[in-house]
Amino acid sequence: MNFVPKMNRRAFVIGTAAAGGGLALGIPFGGALAQSAVAGDLHEQLTSNELGIWVAIKPDDTVCIRVVRAEMGQGSQTGLAQLIAEELEADWSKVTTEYPTPADNVKRKRAWGNYNSSGSRAIRESHQYVREGGAAARMMLILAAANEWKVPASECTASNSTITHTASGKTTTYGKVAEAAAKLPVPEKPALKNPKDWKIAGKPLKRLDTADKVVGKMMYSIDYTMPGMLSAAIKDCPVFGGKVTSFDAAKVSGMKGVKKVVQVDDKSVAVVADTWWQAKTALKALPIVWDKGSNEKVSSASIAKWLEEGLTAETKFVGNKAGDAAAAISGAAKKVEAIYSYPYQNHACLEPMNATALYTADKCEVWTSSQNGEAAYAAAIAASGLPADKVGVHRLMLGTGFGRRTRSDYVTEAVLIAKQMPGTPIKLLKSREEDMTNGVYHPVTQCKLTGALDKDGNVTGLHMRISGQSILAYARPEAMQAGADPITFQGLNPGGAEGVFGYDIPNLLIDHSMRNPHIPPWFWRGVNNNQNAIYLESFIDEMAHAAGQDPLVFRRKMMAKFPKHLGVLNAVAERVGWDKPAPQGVFRGICQHMGYGSYVAAAAEVSVSGNKVKMHRIVAATNPGHAVNPAQIERQIAGSFVYGLSALFHGGITIKDGAVVETNFDTFGSIRMSEMPKVESIIMPSNDFWGGVGEPTIFVAAPAVLNAIFAATGKRYRTFPLKDQNLQIA
Amino acid sequence: MVRLNINGKDHHIDVDPNTPLLWAIRENIGLTGTKYGCGIAQCGACTVHVDGVATRSCSYPVSAAANAKIVTIEGLAQNGILHKVQKAWIEHDVPQCGYCQSGQIMAAVELLKNKPKPTDADIDREMTNICRCGTFQQIRAAIHAAANA
Numbered sequence A: 001m002n003f004v005p006k007m008n009r010r011a012f013v014i015g016t017a018a019a020g021g022g023l024a025l026g027i028p029f030g031g032a033l034a035q036s037a038v039a040g041d042l043h044e045q046l047t048s049n050e051l052g053i054w055v056a057i058k059p060d061d062t063v064c065i066r067v068v069r070a071e072m073g074q075g076s077q078t079g080l081a082q083l084i085a086e087e088l089e090a091d092w093s094k095v096t097t098e099y100p101t102p103a104d105n106v107k108r109k110r111a112w113g114n115y116n117s118s119g120s121r122a123i124r125e126s127h128q129y130v131r132e133g134g135a136a137a138r139m140m141l142i143l144a145a146a147n148e149w150k151v152p153a154s155e156c157t158a159s160n161s162t163i164t165h166t167a168s169g170k171t172t173t174y175g176k177v178a179e180a181a182a183k184l185p186v187p188e189k190p191a192l193k194n195p196k197d198w199k200i201a202g203k204p205l206k207r208l209d210t211a212d213k214v215v216g217k218m219m220y221s222i223d224y225t226m227p228g229m230l231s232a233a234i235k236d237c238p239v240f241g242g243k244v245t246s247f248d249a250a251k252v253s254g255m256k257g258v259k260k261v262v263q264v265d266d267k268s269v270a271v272v273a274d275t276w277w278q279a280k281t282a283l284k285a286l287p288i289v290w291d292k293g294s295n296e297k298v299s300s301a302s303i304a305k306w307l308e309e310g311l312t313a314e315t316k317f318v319g320n321k322a323g324d325a326a327a328a329i330s331g332a333a334k335k336v337e338a339i340y341s342y343p344y345q346n347h348a349c350l351e352p353m354n355a356t357a358l359y360t361a362d363k364c365e366v367w368t369s370s371q372n373g374e375a376a377y378a379a380a381i382a383a384s385g386l387p388a389d390k391v392g393v394h395r396l397m398l399g400t401g402f403g404r405r406t407r408s409d410y411v412t413e414a415v416l417i418a419k420q421m422p423g424t425p426i427k428l429l430k431s432r433e434e435d436m437t438n439g440v441y442h443p444v445t446q447c448k449l450t451g452a453l454d455k456d457g458n459v460t461g462l463h464m465r466i467s468g469q470s471i472l473a474y475a476r477p478e479a480m481q482a483g484a485d486p487i488t489f490q491g492l493n494p495g496g497a498e499g500v501f502g503y504d505i506p507n508l509l510i511d512h513s514m515r516n517p518h519i520p521p522w523f524w525r526g527v528n529n530n531q532n533a534i535y536l537e538s539f540i541d542e543m544a545h546a547a548g549q550d551p552l553v554f555r556r557k558m559m560a561k562f563p564k565h566l567g568v569l570n571a572v573a574e575r576v577g578w579d580k581p582a583p584q585g586v587f588r589g590i591c592q593h594m595g596y597g598s599y600v601a602a603a604a605e606v607s608v609s610g611n612k613v614k615m616h617r618i619v620a621a622t623n624p625g626h627a628v629n630p631a632q633i634e635r636q637i638a639g640s641f642v643y644g645l646s647a648l649f650h651g652g653i654t655i656k657d658g659a660v661v662e663t664n665f666d667t668f669g670s671i672r673m674s675e676m677p678k679v680e681s682i683i684m685p686s687n688d689f690w691g692g693v694g695e696p697t698i699f700v701a702a703p704a705v706l707n708a709i710f711a712a713t714g715k716r717y718r719t720f721p722l723k724d725q726n727l728q729i730a
Numbered sequence B: 001m002v003r004l005n006i007n008g009k010d011h012h013i014d015v016d017p018n019t020p021l022l023w024a025i026r027e028n029i030g031l032t033g034t035k036y037g038c039g040i041a042q043c044g045a046c047t048v049h050v051d052g053v054a055t056r057s058c059s060y061p062v063s064a065a066a067n068a069k070i071v072t073i074e075g076l077a078q079n080g081i082l083h084k085v086q087k088a089w090i091e092h093d094v095p096q097c098g099y100c101q102s103g104q105i106m107a108a109v110e111l112l113k114n115k116p117k118p119t120d121a122d123i124d125r126e127m128t129n130i131c132r133c134g135t136f137q138q139i140r141a142a143i144h145a146a147a148n149a
């Protein structure tokens, strides 16, 4: 599943690691690229006096740190800069960041590596090489100063952007020696600091990009504008897989501001106008005839029925197996059985998908927000039909991503429209309604769990049958393994570094019957860990109650071989006061999970009155290996609870007549201030691995609350969202 | 032609009177700090002050704003000095992606105008904007800090 960048004269393959990854794309090179530089304006103005590729220093001591992973609010930009600044011994107050474009990366033979921010990978997959970049730059600066002073470099030290020759007391600053340092060779494989000596990394520093966000100056993709730009509103066939039959442009072409009505591709039509509001107004009035295709009869109910059949169908897709689960179940003193299901979810990024494109016969430029600049670049190349050296993609800030912005359909569409109006910059913006109804969705699955208990209430066997949709079959078919989707089993794996099943159950079978409805699935914050954690952690709770045992004690008995899983579980139990009674009328739930390399657990305290659930308090623990910025991790933890609990209570996408029903935040709700539980974070890095941060705690948000709701009501909720079960947040 | 007074400056713009104030501000005036999130008065990303009242501009026709004093996020700082709410937002490192924050700040400014020392219950009641990143704990802390500034 690791990506293998391949490069030859003609083709350049961008791949990304599996979950939340994205695309493996062949980018055809223009022949010219080998000899000539790419035209200047397809690139970013990068600071000169480069010390390797990650750091450049200006004469005024400004430290420019290159960050290529996308920043969408998760804080990786600040965290990666901290890691580099740490090794660089930089003065943090002088640090800024800059962004080499994907075209810059191609020009430098992909020196900056992977641009993708998804699967909580931005730091965990690049910490090594970016830290080495910072360390190498520091060594170059020290050597340049030593050369100037004609002393051995070993007699000099660097700290806070200043170099000191200890014996003579001479000092100089990074800015003064940067030009000379930039001419020195870049040291390979420099030694790195021990994290226990960190002064910048590991500290709860503030984000680098806040000032512009509180005055309205941060430039999101939707804010981009340029002279002569027109705006486009788009409409896709409401049924996935359908097509445009015809549309009557004459009906709207006289409307104010309207410039052109275009067919974008076989499934969508756009109106281009002076302003987006005019375009949207005209689009609403445009008569379009659709060929809705063969999926018009599909509904949530028909999908559910199909998935239900998968709960007992034959399958060979096995994710985890030990002993003989069937035998253990048939010989059980007590058998426990339950069926769960998890619905489609929308990313509902607060900034709807959009991109600006300018196409001329010999060049195509795009300005957009993407979680993966290289994927956006590949999409622009493919849609424009131009060679890579004639295409540029510029980065703008993302108004959230959550996985949605790893898909570059909006870049493709913007370019396809711009191609029909060469020389005119076109900003394509999806309305909220289009964004919601023609997106890609958290996949739908069901799960049947059958557990075997012996007479003492020990778990002797477990069969977990997942039925439903594969993300990879749609998003990355080349990553399927013998027809099976390995990421279906996120958090349930027998081993590995990503997501290990944390219970020792002697007879175990976890398998998958794949059924792929026509609704396109995609990576959605937490991906398959979301429902896998709900299924498993709710059911473990069910078995504990069936065995008449405390859910924490019951779990612990099966976790001796999983000390890190157990570590976070114990931490939340202790903080929430599991061994003491909860306040009057308040009930607790607890759970744990592992995913994207990190160990997470949560405990929830709720009270339920009628159909109203009050979430009083959440305690969440994470062991992400290294905690590069605890303040930002704390924010990711709280934020992941908002996102996960929004989906649990208010979310869920229903399908009717082959199309998505929920069009906006009135029917696809999002938690607001009054509903937000107090989230207490425990950040407990064990410093012996590197795990992710942006997603993992979302896995335990829903199961902790569901287990607490059971404790409060005696009712086990197994289908979601809870609004459909008449359960609301108080 | 519609006359709009935004952040103390008059603008005369040629728009359909039914155009939502949000789009007039963003596209005709060119102030993009005010955001589009839903277009149906659900999310609050488009919040501006119309005669001092926090208003979801996506659902407010530009014609109704013709004689009003409108303040957007860009007009909150006075003479280059940030509003105490903006300062508190920086101090508490509130924004994640930041996309909702113009609206959150405009809502918080109005809340503090009406309730200089809001309780948690006041904040729960008045701060109804969506934040998909989930910055509510920081928003709450920053509002209390601004109230005490």
Ligand code: FES
Residues within 6 Å of the ligand: B035, B036, B037, B038, B039, B040, B041, B042, B043, B044, B045, B046, B047, B056, B057, B058, B059
């Ligand atoms: S855009 Fe106005 S409330 Fe959402």
Ligand code: FES
Residues within 6 Å of the ligand: A073, A350, A399, A400, B095, B096, B097, B098, B099, B100, B101, B130, B131, B132, B133, B134, B135
């Ligand atoms: S900070 Fe991202 S939506 Fe609020």
